[in-house]
Amino acid sequence: MASSPPRIVVAGSANMDLVGLAERLPLPGETILGDDFVMTPGGKGANQAIAAARAGGACTMLGAIGSDAFGVTIKARLNASGVDTECLRTSYGSSGVAVIMVDRAGENSIMVSPGANSTFAGLSAAETAVIAESDVLLCQQEIPGETVLAAAQAAREGGTRMILNAAPARELPPELLEAVDLLVVNEVEAMAITGSERLDMPGLLALVPRVVLTMGGSGSWYADRDGRDERIPAFRVAVADTTAAGDAFTGALAVAWGEGRDLLDAVRWANAAGAACVRKVGASNSLPSRADIDALYYA
Template identity: 65%
Template sequence: MRQPRVVVLGSANMDLVATAPVLPLPGETVLGSDFVMLPGGKGANQAIAAARAGGAAVLLGAVGSDSFGVTLTARLAASGVDTSRLRVVYGSSGVALVSVNAAGENTIVVVPGANAAFTGLSPEEIAVVCAADVLVAQLEIPLDTVLAAAGAARRAGVPVVLNAAPAMRLPAELTELVDLLVVNEREAAAICGHGREDPGALLATVPRALLTAGPAGAWYAARGEPVRHIPPVPVESVDTTGAGDAFTGALAVAWAQGRDLVDAAHWAAAAGAASARRLGASVAMPDRAEIDALYRPPVG
């Protein structure tokens, strides 16, 4: 099977991860049990996920001139991601403060750093987008940059996958460029006011959508087709921080390889489940063999 070229446009952060029995309430201090620094950011995570799932992944984004930037770039390259177009800007890299409880639930605060300076795509970056089999983007970088890349992809006939995170109402100028929208319930509610009770409501803005709901699985909706439920893959969850990114990266690879989107979503669900079995985001992204081991093909 041909290795698809997946271009990911998005953020790269250093994740500062603390684990504790419970997540603190506002004004509360709890004693933690562990602390690690792990490369993350939705763009970096999804690029690593795509590379490990069998794609030729390229990350377009920015890191800072600090030590975090050096570490992020090295870890991406070591994971098989092409970093030749990753910008280095003066100042700090993006940072995410992550708290994880004993059940694997998390809270995250992101400070964008260099990601906020990722503006004005160069002709070389536009050329990378236009040579892709699929473009994957999120919303942790400036919206104008996402619009520029999605517009270039549309003109070149490259499918655009938008993981609309963090949650926000999407402008029509962006949704009209999106071929597949991937959102969780909170993000879906921000876009259309509905969650899993009406995943088809997302089709008012995009032609295809996948709504993920953690242990409840996911729903695939496409104009002119019945909504399909993607059942969850049962695993013992340790940390769900990067599960959505594993899902999106693997989904992009499967779709770019020519699998229909229902089957691709089942395979992506296996990737998300596999990642939840380990602590961290980018370091938890599963390889193709792990995904295949958990994959359950669609029935009917």
């Protein structure tokens, strides 16, 4: 493994998450009484940056926050979690907001208003240089597609490994797929990418060299073009909220791969991160520390 923390760059979204907890999720047109309310910084990009920092990476966040009070709070949470925000942009107007409903079984429904995230268009020379100097670039799809592509190409040119968490599901242009080293998707996203009505791992491997499929309580599935194909079981824990489990998994995966771990071992460790996350309610506040992850992994 690397003797110093791996340098992780996350290019992605930052939101304020407004989380309501209730016995069950409301039906369309229905109003129900909730149990509790939590407001916490989130967004897939910020969550994965915090997850990577807490998992032991030296993490830099590229993205955009608004000029409102939510933006101040989001940046403060990133800084407090050890994420470098020197290149984080501030856009006049509102920050991104996610309205999240969680039931007592930990299932959720989410509506995202992108706000400042939609202004994160293109990359500056400084942002491109940060990516080129890193060990791993991690992107999602809650920011403009042109920015994801620019970041991926900067990684390719700089010799930086690129992980794409293709969430939320949308069409991926061929030039982006060519720059992806590792694709992380759930089953819905995997089918959207291949255009198939069933899970098609060979179809995914025709597009990218390595794939991790996340399957919630069923664990993960890793496959690559070298012929490795393995299901990796989940760690069993009491579930409070699944909101940021995928982000905990992906942030930890980036750190483990950046440290030089074999990818199968990296996925197992990331599974432990996802499991540690679901034991708490909320997004960024539930993301586990390295000690939390190791406690499950080595138990």
